[in-house]
Amino acid sequence: MSTARTTDRLRALAATAALLLTGVAALAGCTKSEDGGSPSDGSSGGEQVVASSSPSGEGCTLEKYGAPKLDLTDAIVGFSQSEKEANPFRIAETQSIRDEAEKVGVKKLLVTNAQSQLSKQISDIQDMLAQGAQFLIVAPLNSDGLEPALQAAAAKKVPVLTIDRKINATACSDYLAFLGSDFVEQGKRAADAMVKATGGTGKVAILLGSSGNNVTTDRTNGFVQQLAATAPGMEIVAQQTGEFARDKGQAVMEQLISSNPEITAVYAENDEMALGAVTALKTAGKKPGTDVKIVSIDGTRNAVQAIVDGSINAVIESNPRFGPLAFATAADFYAGTAVQPAIIISDRAYDSANAAAELSSTY
């Protein structure tokens, strides 16, 4: 009996340990390491500016979309965030929506977070609709797969404004409009900054973002095309995904320097991976920013500080402060103005010339 008990207990222990292990592994996978260095005061300048509204067509009006008229100050607005607020971009984005909702004085703002799970984003949106949300701002996790949520919103005639990532659907029927950066343009500007930093020669490694979304694809294509067009002396020697995370960026960079010691430049598709690469280069005894030039995209406070410190050469901004523009777009829409299907914001660029001065307006 006692042996049987002991074995049972051992099996229970083993099973629990196994479960815990998977849990820890999953947690480690999810947690995008962020040492929280940057306090996100969404109000300190850096407001979004519209660069261009898509010119074609006459835009989307209330009648065309078939939505009822609404006074925003008397409305329940829902915001569906895609990823955990564990990196500066998401922190600043959510904060900006919250701040502006308060400023506009909406009756109630519902905030959900899909924690990188698409099924959760769909249920989040449906939950908010069930709670009576009358206008939805959605930061889509993925370009495809939100159809059931969009249909649920359409069935209740609730307009959906998507921000930062585009979805593969029809503007003004499946969703109202898209508000965000031109990621191809960001990639091109990063290539220009890279040429400026390196003088147009060298071997570049690219730290790619997560696969399966248009941000990665666009930032890669823009960079590769522009580099091929303007700097024939630059060669791309490696492309590997760092999944937009600092620890992954560091790990990939460590492997790359040992396998390709001749790398002279790194293009990181977000700041977190660039900061990981800085650590990896330092560990390997190289001087980031000098021996190996680094250009990245996002414009977080930590990365711009790294420009000031000399370890990153240039950063192209991707402005996450969608609140003011999102609510302004909503107000325009309800005031009867036609809303363009894609509203592209202009992003700033940081290098050693302006980093110190602009540091206070970063996020």
Add this chain to the structure above:
Amino acid sequence: MITDSVAVPTTVRPGRATRAERLASLSQRHGALTMLALALIAASVTFESFATAENLAGIAIQSSFVAVIALGMTFVIIGGGIDLSVGAVFALAGVLAAFGSRWGPVTALLLPLGAGALIGLVQGVLIARTGMAPFIVTLAGLLAARGLMLALTTEGAETPLVPRGSGFLGLGRGVFLGLGVPVWIAIVLCGLGAVLLRRTRYGQFLFAVGGNEDAAGLMGVPVTRVKVVTYALSGLLAALAGMLNAARLGSGVTILGVGMELDVIAAVVIGGTLLVGGAGAVGGTVCGVLILGVIQNVVNQIGTLTSSVQSVVSGAFLVVAVVAQTYLSRAGRAR
């Protein structure tokens, strides 16, 4: 290795269970049911938009996919195993279903189901024949299924779409008597699963294998066959859930299913199925799945929490649910 027949649980002979044992097994299921009822009542009282038909139908459809997978996982865990591959199979099946739908609904059905059953079958054979740990074999299965899915979609960059107007979409989006088709499918399957577990020889064998494999083998239970069938069933059900989900989304989304196996295992355990095998019930699992669904919904009902606080709140609710459930089960077992 250990052939101690004393450890054979009484569930091997359900006909001769004593009253106290029946009570224990009842409360094991009803612990989860009680928790679910409490959660539903508390949420209805606190949030006026909770107990609406729309919201409850939403929870039902969100839970239906997890429930179908958790059904297979219940079998696997009762049999003393674990299946970590279900989330990856779920995602792979969705991609295959959307991919296959271009040739019509029949391919959209058969392609993912075949692949899921095959993956489960191979895992089952490896576990049963070679004696390798289910944890490792199905972890390998997870990596293989996810790798295959990424290979099919060029590293996840391409999302196969279900053609608009395809009859296949009805499987995921159709509504019958106020509930989505996937909900009805989950209800029917769980009903069948409960019968399979309680009223058939296979079910009895499964409890015996999970209780004490060696003893079961000595008693003439076809251990290998039971295990192979169980893992094949788990793979099939995970694939079915993935396929239904693809029909709902209208596309084979590549980022699905990551970490889903943990939610599923959690639901099964909350439902009172013992992680060491040999005891468990489908009804409890359904309650476990719904408890998780309600917790997620309640976090959204609060509506103003930041993501980190949301995680903390979900975790806290989960702990309360598990502690209460365990306590209720113990109280039942204490004669």
